Amino acid sequence: MASKGDNVVVSNMKLEKLLCMKGGNGEGSYANNSQAQALHARSMLHLLEEALDRVHLNSPELPFVVVDLGCSCGNNTLYIIDVIVKHMIKRYESSGHEPPEFSAFFSDLPSNDFNTLFQLLPPLANNGGISSMEECLASNGHRSYFAAGVPGSFYRRLFPARSIDVFHSAFSLHWLSQMPEAVLDRRSKAYNKGRVFIHGANESTANAYKKQFQTDLAGFLRARSIEMKRGGSMFLVCLGRTSVDPSDQGGAGLLFGTHFQDAWDDLVQEGLICNEKRDSFNIPVYASSLQDFKEVVEADGSFTINKLEVFKGGSPLVVSRPDDATEVGRALANSCRSVSGVLVDAHIGDKLSDELFLRVERRGTRNSKELLEKLQFFHIVASLSFA
Numbered sequence: 001m002a003s004k005g006d007n008v009v010v011s012n013m014k015l016e017k018l019l020c021m022k023g024g025n026g027e028g029s030y031a032n033n034s035q036a037q038a039l040h041a042r043s044m045l046h047l048l049e050e051a052l053d054r055v056h057l058n059s060p061e062l063p064f065v066v067v068d069l070g071c072s073c074g075n076n077t078l079y080i081i082d083v084i085v086k087h088m089i090k091r092y093e094s095s096g097h098e099p100p101e102f103s104a105f106f107s108d109l110p111s112n113d114f115n116t117l118f119q120l121l122p123p124l125a126n127n128g129g130i131s132s133m134e135e136c137l138a139s140n141g142h143r144s145y146f147a148a149g150v151p152g153s154f155y156r157r158l159f160p161a162r163s164i165d166v167f168h169s170a171f172s173l174h175w176l177s178q179m180p181e182a183v184l185d186r187r188s189k190a191y192n193k194g195r196v197f198i199h200g201a202n203e204s205t206a207n208a209y210k211k212q213f214q215t216d217l218a219g220f221l222r223a224r225s226i227e228m229k230r231g232g233s234m235f236l237v238c239l240g241r242t243s244v245d246p247s248d249q250g251g252a253g254l255l256f257g258t259h260f261q262d263a264w265d266d267l268v269q270e271g272l273i274c275n276e277k278r279d280s281f282n283i284p285v286y287a288s289s290l291q292d293f294k295e296v297v298e299a300d301g302s303f304t305i306n307k308l309e310v311f312k313g314g315s316p317l318v319v320s321r322p323d324d325a326t327e328v329g330r331a332l333a334n335s336c337r338s339v340s341g342v343l344v345d346a347h348i349g350d351k352l353s354d355e356l357f358l359r360v361e362r363r364g365t366r367n368s369k370e371l372l373e374k375l376q377f378f379h380i381v382a383s384l385s386f387a
Helices: 011-017 035-043 045-052 075-094 114-120 133-138 204-227 249-254 259-271 273-279 288-301 325-348 348-366 368-374
Strands: 064-069 102-108 145-150 164-170 229-240 303-314 377-385
Touching: 011 303, 035 045, 035 075, 035 303, 045 075, 045 229, 045 303, 045 348, 045 368, 045 377, 064 075, 075 102, 075 114, 075 164, 114 145, 133 348, 164 204, 204 229, 204 288, 229 249, 249 259, 259 273, 259 325, 259 348, 288 303, 288 377, 325 348, 325 368, 348 368
Parallel strands: 064 102, 064 164, 102 145, 164 229
Antiparallel strands: 229 377, 303 377
16 A cells, blocks of 8 residues: 555556455544445335345245345445345245345455454344344344355355355445556547546547446356356346436546546646646446446346336435535545545555545535535446346
8 A cells, every 4th residue: 555655556457456445434434434325225225125025035944145245344234234134034934934044245355344344243143043033123233144254356256156045236336347448548549638537538438438347247247147046136236327428427427527536636736746647547437327237237148137227316425514515525525535545545645645635625615515416326226136
């Protein structure tokens, strides 16, 4: 990791080992800046439960296995796993069967702060033996499943064949496995000169991002089609957009393509970094359209699409005092830093990273009213079954 003023170019080879949400429990950590994701996830619980109702109930003698892909390091993943397990216990009971034992795998890249996540993990209830919904509810503050962490990229195989009942992944699939090589090549038409994100980029750049997203999603589906049990279900949520133009990234564009972009330009204009240092940094995120996503699922052919829609999630900024411009600016800086700070630190060093996000905060403060009115996220929500 770069420290002080050291500069390190983050290559595609390093991205997988480096990329993660900001760990720990500090002000800029993901754990303390993922309230918006929690609110958005809760607003979609009815869709998740619809997906769970399609899961085939296997013999209760066999463990029921759930995976959260891209779990990160906060309470959100624990909440979702708890929702899934409790819903499936209800389903087993309503069908006249004893619930099976449950196993939950929390998976993310090796750089994820698994230590913080597992410190939040509640103790196991009754040695894991939950025999009824009443016991599950009575075990408040405890978990009714065995837990394990699985480090690795979800764009490749992570589990044995036909071993998983339910895959869940929220707010992760928009992260690319790597930056498209053409976007980093100064000789290419897709070179993203002057920008740190796809938003507002030229057609060649936008198409390079789109191609990388679809290649990654295809790899994701291939891996899951091997790992999932027959009759299993998958619930996926990622950043989406309503525009057909891939260079119009909607809410993600406003988050990374306006004040965050301007803050990088500030560093260049102030002589703190050179143009090339800015131009060689790109946020590896792509907000998909419904059609982008659907094309890949249909081409793969392994999964039945039960639901595929664009869902309005709301603002990524959660503030207690909307009229306090300073709080809004700080929320913008912390939101950006919690998801991109590790990459920024590695690219320009901790000291300049502090300077960058300070400028993001100042710009957010000056434009607080516009941010609260216009910064809205849309999500692709997909419920897929494996026949």
